Amino acid sequence: MTDPLAFVRANSVLQSPPLVPEVRLHLASEVLPLWSKTEEELGREGVPPPYWAFAWAGGQALARYVLDRGVLGETVLDFGSGSGLVAIAAAKAGAASVLAADIDPFSAAAIRQNAIDNDVVLDVTTDDVIGRTDPWTLILVGDMCYERPLAERLTQWLRDHARAGATVLVGDPGRTYFPKTGVEKLASYNVPTSRDLEDRDMRETGVFRLTA
Template sequence: MTRSELSRRLSAVIPNADLEVVALPEVPGIRLALLQQSYPQHLLDNDTVAKIMNTPMYWAFCWASGQVLARFILDNPHYVKGRRVLDFGAGSGVVAVAAAIAGARSVVVCDTDPLALLACTCNAELNGVVLEHASSLDSYSGEIDIILASDVLYDRANLSWLQVFLNRAPSVLVADSRVRDFSAENYQLLSANSSYTFPDLDESQEFRRVKVYLGCRT
């Protein structure tokens, strides 16, 4: 029922679009319900493109930074194992699912889009994990040991979130491919990897280089 509702809402914005359950190329142990790979994106007319821009369906894609951070967490489970985790701007929930698989004590998906939270529920069920929901960081009053955030710095105004995260939790993991001169206080570079959004949006190479940063409260 959850997936059917997501498909219905998706096709209302993108004509004839549907969701398909796929294993991620770089994290094959995680399966997500995403926009069908065969969808002819080049045939979208201007009206449909405008509608998509006004009603973004971020949850229908697994963005490059999400894939990289999910892979990083599965390869380095000590960052989340036994800890209370919040995935900020969760989208499809790929990072939250990875944290749950890696042994997190609890995982909260936080997103202002109700459909994204529905997608997180769907994808949690596909992977046999349980996720809690929050519509905003302010609305969640529980304790947080670490915040995870991928691809949320696409607007430079969002850089202010980096300090907000550390005010709320002692540790933060951020994955980003948009900020060239990342130099936030109390954050350090951990790794850099090439990746891509899935289904592939044919983004430029500069947006395929994803860096993972660790923030620690002083």
């Protein structure tokens, strides 16, 4: 594999998501060609989709919510950060510190570059942080309930943090494995989407607080 940052720069264009014009991200226009290029770059098949290259509906809604309401002084974890959209929004909205966590090295490279392009400071990790007990005051999760094993493992860990006093906010457009109970809806947005990513041009997307 060559330099992940070089790959990100070569396969994306700096642009703003529809719902969050204040933020600029390195994004791609089509999933399948970039997915194939990622497999070629890594020299293997069956790699996860290039989540970093798209501003998903849950992340856009959560970023919009954070920017509109502010997170002044919070110590923030953005889990499954992807492009870094939500982490960047938190940094712009006054967070004391932001950690963007994503296990994909291409995502980590994209987040670092996107942070520079938005003139914000944040930390990035490719560690699997599920199970960690750091005293984050605010945990942000955009669009992560698309796969059952991950969603169940993640939700239990997030509830542990909620019990410990953290605020846990989740942006979700109705993914299959989003928890059916123990959530409080805080806001709703109509998020423009791409037919390359979704089955419609607009998705109604909620921001929820996960309860203990």
